[in-house]
Amino acid sequence: MRAARVTNNDDHSDITDRFRRGDLTAFAELYDRFALRLYRVAWRMLGNYGAAEDAVQEVFLALLKVGARLEKVEDVPAYLFCCLRRVVGRLRSQHERYQRLEHLAQRGPENIALPLGSNGTIWSERVLQALRRLPPEQEEVVILKIEGELTFAEISMVLGISANTAASRYRYALDKLREDLGAERE
Amino acid sequence: MQPLPTELTFVERMVKSLPGPIPPAELRARILEKARMHLENQRRIQQVRLVTFAAAGILFLCMLIAFSQGIRLKVTVLPPKRLDYARVQTMTRETQSLVDEMSLDQARREALRLVLASL
Numbered sequence: 494m495r496a497a498r499v500t501n502n503d504d505h506s507d508i509t510d511r512f513r514r515g516d517l518t519a520f521a522e523l524y525d526r527f528a529l530r531l532y533r534v535a536w537r538m539l540g541n542y543g544a545a546e547d548a549v550q551e552v553f554l555a556l557l558k559v560g561a562r563l564e565k566v567e568d569v570p571a572y573l574f575c576c577l578r579r580v581v582g583r584l585r586s587q588h589e590r591y592q593r594l595e596h597l598a599q600r601g602p603e604n605i606a607l608p609l610g611s612n613g614t615i616w617s618e619r620v621l622q623a624l625r626r627l628p629p630e631q632e633e634v635v636i637l638k639i640e641g642e643l644t645f646a647e648i649s650m651v652l653g654i655s656a657n658t659a660a661s662r663y664r665y666a667l668d669k670l671r672e673d674l675g676a677e678r679e
Numbered sequence: 680m681q682p683l684p685t686e687l688t689f690v691e692r693m694v695k696s697l698p699g700p701i702p703p704a705e706l707r708a709r710i711l712e713k714a715r716m717h718l719e720n721q722r723r724i725q726q727v728r729l730v731t732f733a734a735a736g737i738l739f740l741c742m743l744i745a746f747s748q749g750i751r752l753k754v755t756v757l758p759p760k761r762l763d764y765a766r767v768q769t770m771t772r773e774t775q776s777l778v779d780e781m782s783l784d785q786a787r788r789e790a791l792r793l794v795l796a797s798l
Contacts, residue, residue, distance in 0.1 A: 528707065536699065550713075670690045
Protein backbone atom coordinates (compact mmCIF):
# COMPACT_ATOMS: atom_id res chain seq x y z
CA MET A 494 0.00 0.00 0.00
CA ARG A 495 2.84 2.28 0.94
CA ALA A 496 4.67 1.59 -2.33
CA ALA A 497 1.51 2.27 -4.27
CA ARG A 498 1.15 5.58 -2.55
CA VAL A 499 4.70 6.64 -3.31
CA THR A 500 4.36 5.67 -6.96
CA ASN A 501 1.08 7.47 -7.19
CA ASN A 502 2.51 10.60 -5.68
CA ASP A 503 5.52 10.47 -7.96
CA ASP A 504 3.12 10.53 -10.91
CA HIS A 505 1.75 13.87 -9.83
CA SER A 506 4.72 15.32 -7.98
CA ASP A 507 5.92 17.40 -10.92
CA ILE A 508 2.49 18.93 -11.46
CA THR A 509 1.87 19.53 -7.77
CA ASP A 510 5.33 21.13 -7.43
CA ARG A 511 4.58 23.51 -10.25
CA PHE A 512 1.11 24.15 -8.89
CA ARG A 513 2.52 25.04 -5.48
CA ARG A 514 4.75 27.60 -7.17
CA GLY A 515 1.60 29.22 -8.60
CA ASP A 516 1.83 27.82 -12.13
CA LEU A 517 -1.63 28.04 -13.69
CA THR A 518 -0.81 25.51 -16.43
CA ALA A 519 -0.09 22.93 -13.72
CA PHE A 520 -3.54 23.59 -12.31
CA ALA A 521 -5.01 23.13 -15.79
CA GLU A 522 -3.13 19.83 -16.10
CA LEU A 523 -4.52 18.70 -12.74
CA TYR A 524 -7.98 19.59 -13.99
CA ASP A 525 -7.49 17.67 -17.23
CA ARG A 526 -6.21 14.67 -15.33
CA PHE A 527 -8.98 14.42 -12.72
CA ALA A 528 -12.00 16.43 -13.84
CA LEU A 529 -13.67 13.70 -15.89
CA ARG A 530 -13.38 11.10 -13.13
CA LEU A 531 -14.48 13.55 -10.44
CA TYR A 532 -17.37 14.75 -12.56
CA ARG A 533 -18.61 11.24 -13.28
CA VAL A 534 -18.38 10.20 -9.63
CA ALA A 535 -20.18 13.38 -8.57
CA TRP A 536 -22.83 12.83 -11.20
CA ARG A 537 -23.39 9.23 -10.12
CA MET A 538 -23.62 10.25 -6.48
CA LEU A 539 -25.78 13.33 -6.97
CA GLY A 540 -27.66 12.33 -10.11
CA ASN A 541 -27.70 15.89 -11.32
CA TYR A 542 -25.48 17.60 -13.89
CA GLY A 543 -25.59 21.06 -12.33
CA ALA A 544 -24.85 19.73 -8.86
CA ALA A 545 -22.00 17.60 -10.26
CA GLU A 546 -20.51 20.70 -11.89
CA ASP A 547 -20.81 22.60 -8.61
CA ALA A 548 -19.13 19.76 -6.75
CA VAL A 549 -16.20 19.57 -9.18
CA GLN A 550 -15.81 23.34 -9.08
CA GLU A 551 -15.77 23.32 -5.30
CA VAL A 552 -13.14 20.57 -5.22
CA PHE A 553 -10.82 22.50 -7.50
CA LEU A 554 -11.38 25.74 -5.64
CA ALA A 555 -10.57 23.93 -2.40
CA LEU A 556 -7.41 22.67 -4.09
CA LEU A 557 -6.49 26.26 -4.91
CA LYS A 558 -6.91 27.26 -1.29
CA VAL A 559 -4.71 24.39 -0.18
CA GLY A 560 -2.00 25.69 -2.53
CA ALA A 561 1.45 25.36 -1.00
CA ARG A 562 0.25 22.87 1.63
CA LEU A 563 -0.39 20.32 -1.13
CA GLU A 564 3.08 18.87 -0.55
CA LYS A 565 1.77 17.43 2.74
CA VAL A 566 -0.86 15.45 0.82
CA GLU A 567 0.28 11.86 0.44
CA ASP A 568 -2.00 10.82 -2.37
CA VAL A 569 -3.43 13.51 -4.63
CA PRO A 570 -6.25 11.45 -6.26
CA ALA A 571 -7.37 10.13 -2.87
CA TYR A 572 -7.29 13.67 -1.49
CA LEU A 573 -9.37 15.02 -4.38
CA PHE A 574 -11.97 12.27 -4.08
CA CYS A 575 -12.06 12.77 -0.32
CA CYS A 576 -12.84 16.45 -0.93
CA LEU A 577 -15.45 15.46 -3.49
CA ARG A 578 -17.13 13.10 -1.06
CA ARG A 579 -17.36 15.86 1.53
CA VAL A 580 -18.77 18.32 -1.01
CA VAL A 581 -21.24 15.73 -2.31
CA GLY A 582 -22.42 15.06 1.25
CA ARG A 583 -22.98 18.76 1.80
CA LEU A 584 -24.73 19.26 -1.53
CA ARG A 585 -26.93 16.26 -0.85
CA SER A 586 -28.07 17.60 2.49
CA GLN A 587 -28.65 21.02 0.93
CA HIS A 588 -30.67 19.40 -1.81
CA GLU A 589 -32.71 17.42 0.69
CA ARG A 590 -33.39 20.57 2.70
CA TYR A 591 -34.45 22.35 -0.46
CA GLN A 592 -36.69 19.46 -1.44
CA ARG A 593 -38.36 19.48 1.96
CA LEU A 594 -38.96 23.19 1.64
CA GLU A 595 -40.36 22.85 -1.83
CA HIS A 596 -42.42 19.78 -0.87
CA LEU A 597 -40.82 17.76 -3.61
CA ALA A 598 -41.08 14.15 -2.78
CA GLN A 599 -39.37 12.80 -5.90
CA ARG A 600 -36.12 13.57 -7.63
CA GLY A 601 -36.35 15.75 -10.74
CA PRO A 602 -36.50 14.09 -14.15
CA GLU A 603 -32.84 14.96 -14.77
CA ASN A 604 -31.85 12.82 -11.83
CA ILE A 605 -33.00 9.60 -13.37
CA ALA A 606 -32.11 10.33 -16.96
CA LEU A 607 -29.02 8.69 -18.34
CA PRO A 608 -26.86 10.46 -20.88
CA LEU A 609 -27.69 7.75 -23.40
CA GLY A 610 -25.38 8.31 -26.28
CA SER A 611 -24.53 5.97 -29.08
CA ASN A 612 -23.68 3.22 -26.60
CA GLY A 613 -26.62 3.87 -24.28
CA THR A 614 -29.18 1.05 -24.23
CA ILE A 615 -32.11 -0.13 -22.14
CA TRP A 616 -29.71 -2.65 -20.68
CA SER A 617 -27.55 0.26 -19.44
CA GLU A 618 -30.64 1.65 -17.75
CA ARG A 619 -31.19 -1.71 -16.02
CA VAL A 620 -27.60 -1.85 -14.85
CA LEU A 621 -27.93 1.65 -13.53
CA GLN A 622 -31.16 0.82 -11.70
CA ALA A 623 -29.49 -2.26 -10.20
CA LEU A 624 -26.59 -0.08 -9.14
CA ARG A 625 -29.01 2.26 -7.38
CA ARG A 626 -30.54 -0.65 -5.48
CA LEU A 627 -27.19 -1.47 -3.87
CA PRO A 628 -26.64 -0.51 -0.24
CA PRO A 629 -25.14 3.04 -0.21
CA GLU A 630 -21.75 1.95 1.13
CA GLN A 631 -21.40 -0.66 -1.63
CA GLU A 632 -22.64 1.70 -4.31
CA GLU A 633 -20.07 4.26 -3.18
CA VAL A 634 -17.22 1.76 -3.51
CA VAL A 635 -18.38 0.68 -6.97
CA ILE A 636 -18.66 4.29 -8.14
CA LEU A 637 -15.23 5.20 -6.76
CA LYS A 638 -13.68 2.09 -8.26
CA ILE A 639 -15.26 2.24 -11.69
CA GLU A 640 -15.98 5.91 -12.37
CA GLY A 641 -13.22 7.26 -10.13
CA GLU A 642 -10.71 4.64 -11.35
CA LEU A 643 -9.27 4.51 -7.84
CA THR A 644 -7.35 1.60 -6.37
CA PHE A 645 -8.67 -0.13 -3.26
CA ALA A 646 -5.88 1.54 -1.30
CA GLU A 647 -7.10 4.94 -2.47
CA ILE A 648 -10.73 4.05 -1.83
CA SER A 649 -9.75 3.01 1.68
CA MET A 650 -8.21 6.46 2.22
CA VAL A 651 -11.25 8.24 0.81
CA LEU A 652 -13.78 6.29 2.87
CA GLY A 653 -11.66 5.80 5.97
CA ILE A 654 -11.90 2.03 5.84
CA SER A 655 -9.33 -0.70 5.26
CA ALA A 656 -8.39 -1.72 1.72
CA ASN A 657 -9.67 -5.23 2.41
CA THR A 658 -13.06 -3.90 3.48
CA ALA A 659 -13.20 -1.80 0.31
CA ALA A 660 -12.34 -4.84 -1.81
CA SER A 661 -14.92 -7.04 -0.12
CA ARG A 662 -17.61 -4.36 -0.41
CA TYR A 663 -16.81 -4.18 -4.11
CA ARG A 664 -17.03 -7.90 -4.49
CA TYR A 665 -20.33 -8.11 -2.59
CA ALA A 666 -21.68 -5.29 -4.74
CA LEU A 667 -20.74 -7.07 -7.96
CA ASP A 668 -22.29 -10.25 -6.59
CA LYS A 669 -25.50 -8.41 -5.83
CA LEU A 670 -25.52 -6.79 -9.24
CA ARG A 671 -25.03 -10.16 -10.88
CA GLU A 672 -27.94 -11.64 -8.93
CA ASP A 673 -30.11 -8.60 -9.58
CA LEU A 674 -29.42 -8.47 -13.31
CA GLY A 675 -29.68 -12.25 -13.62
CA ALA A 676 -33.09 -12.19 -11.95
CA GLU A 677 -34.22 -9.42 -14.29
CA ARG A 678 -33.01 -11.34 -17.31
CA GLU A 679 -35.00 -14.37 -16.19
CA MET B 680 -6.32 -9.14 -3.44
CA GLN B 681 -7.80 -12.18 -5.13
CA PRO B 682 -8.74 -11.82 -8.80
CA LEU B 683 -12.46 -11.61 -9.51
CA PRO B 684 -14.18 -14.71 -10.91
CA THR B 685 -15.28 -14.58 -14.55
CA GLU B 686 -18.95 -13.98 -13.82
CA LEU B 687 -18.05 -10.97 -11.67
CA THR B 688 -15.62 -9.51 -14.20
CA PHE B 689 -18.48 -9.67 -16.68
CA VAL B 690 -20.66 -7.62 -14.31
CA GLU B 691 -17.74 -5.25 -13.75
CA ARG B 692 -17.36 -4.79 -17.49
CA MET B 693 -21.08 -4.07 -17.77
CA VAL B 694 -20.93 -1.39 -15.10
CA LYS B 695 -17.82 0.05 -16.72
CA SER B 696 -19.60 0.25 -20.05
CA LEU B 697 -22.34 2.48 -18.60
CA PRO B 698 -22.35 5.75 -20.47
CA GLY B 699 -21.20 8.66 -18.36
CA PRO B 700 -21.39 12.39 -18.90
CA ILE B 701 -18.42 14.54 -19.92
CA PRO B 702 -17.83 17.78 -18.02
CA PRO B 703 -18.76 20.75 -20.20
CA ALA B 704 -15.98 22.91 -21.62
CA GLU B 705 -17.46 25.95 -19.87
CA LEU B 706 -16.78 24.31 -16.53
CA ARG B 707 -13.06 24.09 -17.37
CA ALA B 708 -13.00 27.71 -18.54
CA ARG B 709 -14.89 28.84 -15.44
CA ILE B 710 -12.65 26.97 -13.01
CA LEU B 711 -9.46 28.13 -14.75
CA GLU B 712 -10.68 31.72 -14.73
CA LYS B 713 -11.38 31.47 -11.01
CA ALA B 714 -7.95 29.92 -10.50
CA ARG B 715 -6.30 32.75 -12.42
CA MET B 716 -8.16 35.34 -10.32
CA HIS B 717 -7.28 33.51 -7.12
CA LEU B 718 -3.58 33.32 -8.01
CA GLU B 719 -3.59 37.01 -8.98
CA ASN B 720 -5.21 37.90 -5.67
CA GLN B 721 -2.68 35.79 -3.81
CA ARG B 722 0.15 37.55 -5.61
CA ARG B 723 -1.35 40.94 -4.78
CA ILE B 724 -1.85 39.98 -1.14
CA GLN B 725 1.76 38.84 -0.97
CA GLN B 726 2.97 42.11 -2.48
CA VAL B 727 0.88 44.15 -0.05
CA ARG B 728 2.19 42.06 2.81
CA LEU B 729 5.77 42.62 1.67
CA VAL B 730 5.27 46.39 1.36
CA THR B 731 3.60 46.48 4.78
CA PHE B 732 6.50 44.60 6.34
CA ALA B 733 9.00 46.93 4.67
CA ALA B 734 7.08 50.02 5.83
CA ALA B 735 6.83 48.65 9.36
CA GLY B 736 10.58 47.93 9.33
CA ILE B 737 11.44 51.43 8.13
CA LEU B 738 9.12 52.98 10.72
CA PHE B 739 10.68 50.89 13.45
CA LEU B 740 14.17 51.91 12.30
CA CYS B 741 13.19 55.60 12.27
CA MET B 742 11.76 55.33 15.78
CA LEU B 743 14.89 53.57 16.96
CA ILE B 744 17.12 56.30 15.49
CA ALA B 745 14.97 59.06 16.98
CA PHE B 746 14.97 57.41 20.38
CA SER B 747 18.71 56.75 20.36
CA GLN B 748 19.42 60.34 19.26
CA GLY B 749 17.17 61.65 22.01
CA ILE B 750 19.02 59.59 24.58
CA ARG B 751 22.37 60.73 23.16
CA LEU B 752 21.35 64.43 23.37
CA LYS B 753 20.05 63.97 26.88
CA VAL B 754 23.33 62.42 27.99
CA THR B 755 25.90 64.50 26.12
CA VAL B 756 24.39 68.02 25.89
CA LEU B 757 24.17 69.88 29.20
CA PRO B 758 20.94 71.73 29.97
CA PRO B 759 21.15 75.55 29.71
CA LYS B 760 21.72 77.37 32.94
CA ARG B 761 18.78 79.29 34.29
CA LEU B 762 18.77 82.99 34.81
CA ASP B 763 18.71 83.96 38.44
CA TYR B 764 16.21 86.84 38.63
CA ALA B 765 16.82 87.43 42.33
CA ARG B 766 20.50 87.99 41.60
CA VAL B 767 19.61 90.36 38.75
CA GLN B 768 17.43 92.32 41.17
CA THR B 769 20.14 92.49 43.80
CA MET B 770 22.75 93.55 41.30
CA THR B 771 20.41 96.23 39.90
CA ARG B 772 20.02 97.70 43.35
CA GLU B 773 23.76 97.53 44.05
CA THR B 774 24.64 99.13 40.68
CA GLN B 775 22.13 101.93 41.23
CA SER B 776 23.49 102.62 44.71
CA LEU B 777 27.07 102.71 43.42
CA VAL B 778 26.40 105.09 40.53
CA ASP B 779 24.20 108.03 41.54
CA GLU B 780 22.95 109.27 38.16
CA MET B 781 22.10 105.88 36.80
CA SER B 782 18.42 105.26 36.05
CA LEU B 783 16.63 102.12 37.16
CA ASP B 784 16.46 100.85 33.53
CA GLN B 785 20.13 101.38 32.94
CA ALA B 786 21.02 99.69 36.21
CA ARG B 787 18.82 96.70 35.37
CA ARG B 788 20.34 96.39 31.88
CA GLU B 789 23.83 96.51 33.36
CA ALA B 790 22.97 93.91 35.99
CA LEU B 791 21.42 91.65 33.35
CA ARG B 792 24.51 91.93 31.18
CA LEU B 793 26.76 91.01 34.09
CA VAL B 794 24.61 88.04 35.14
CA LEU B 795 24.40 86.76 31.56
CA ALA B 796 28.13 87.07 31.14
CA SER B 797 28.71 85.06 34.28
CA LEU B 798 26.59 82.08 33.04
